[in-house]
Amino acid sequence: MADDIRDANQDGQASASVGLGLPPKKLPKGMILGKDGKPCRSCNSFADFTSQTKSITKSATGHPHVASGPPPGCPPDVEELGRSSWTLLHSITASYPVSPTPTEQSQVRQFMGLFSKIYPCWVCAEDFQEFMVKNKVRTESRDEFGQWMCEAHNDVNRKLGKKEFDCSKWEERWRTGWKDGSCD
Numbered sequence: 001m002a003d004d005i006r007d008a009n010q011d012g013q014a015s016a017s018v019g020l021g022l023p024p025k026k027l028p029k030g031m032i033l034g035k036d037g038k039p040c041r042s043c044n045s046f047a048d049f050t051s052q053t054k055s056i057t058k059s060a061t062g063h064p065h066v067a068s069g070p071p072p073g074c075p076p077d078v079e080e081l082g083r084s085s086w087t088l089l090h091s092i093t094a095s096y097p098v099s100p101t102p103t104e105q106s107q108v109r110q111f112m113g114l115f116s117k118i119y120p121c122w123v124c125a126e127d128f129q130e131f132m133v134k135n136k137v138r139t140e141s142r143d144e145f146g147q148w149m150c151e152a153h154n155d156v157n158r159k160l161g162k163k164e165f166d167c168s169k170w171e172e173r174w175r176t177g178w179k180d181g182s183c184d
């Protein structure tokens with residue numbers, strides 16, 4: 001069961017090789033395992049995923065610093081995947097019709113349902129599915145869909161202790177560009 005995998009390493013003693021007959025390997029506290037029992041790249045930050053020695057690199061001044069994300073050309077961590085995914089999701093709301101047909105509404109509901117099931121960070125996906133059960137996706141218009149997506153994103157922002165976004169500004173951020181002309 002998913003919770004067993006998520007909770008298995010809360011004391012930092014969990015093993016990536018549980019159930020595989022391999023010697024236990026101590027994982028950093030909070031490391032999330034994939035459903036295959038191995039550390040999950042897309043569920044953890046790059047810093048958590050790699051060992052300290054691997055993620056420490058020399059800066060231009062020669063001082064070591066901890067890399068903030070995966071090197072270019074490497075598989076995404078939870079943050080890079082999240083940023084790219086939100087860009088796609090909000091951009092979909094931005095190009096959604098002002099007055100969608102019943103077919104367009106149905107397609108977008110299907111897409112969101114499938115997206116929430118196949119999102120590669122499985123712990124994120126489970127919480128997102130839960131959000132979608134409590135907050136049915138609103139597809140009646142571009143603005144409703146854009147607002148709903150903004151609220152969904154804010155739900156994750158709250159969970160991660162991030163600042164909430166002002167949803168009255170979703171269209172400026174993702175469709176028209178800011179009123180001050182900084183995107184023109």
Ligand SMILES: Cc1cc2nc3c(=O)[nH]c(=O)nc-3n(C[C@H](O)[C@H](O)[C@H](O)COP(=O)(O)OP(=O)(O)OC[C@H]3O[C@@H](n4cnc5c(N)ncnc54)[C@H](O)[C@@H]3O)c2cc1C
Nearest residue numbers: 078079082083085086123124128150151153154156165170
């Ligand atoms: C469905 C989903 C679920 C996720 N669940 C988790 C999780 O459980 N745990 C985890 O660690 N990470 C999760 N993430 C990733 C997380 O949301 C962030 O993407 C990641 O932490 C990187 O954050 P960021 O600060 O770079 O900006 P992001 O949150 O990725 O936001 C990108 C940009 O979107 C804009 N923005 C911010 N909030 C809103 C909003 N409410 N509406 C419109 N625009 C907005 C801002 O301009 C921001 O710079 C999830 C991502 C997705 C797509």
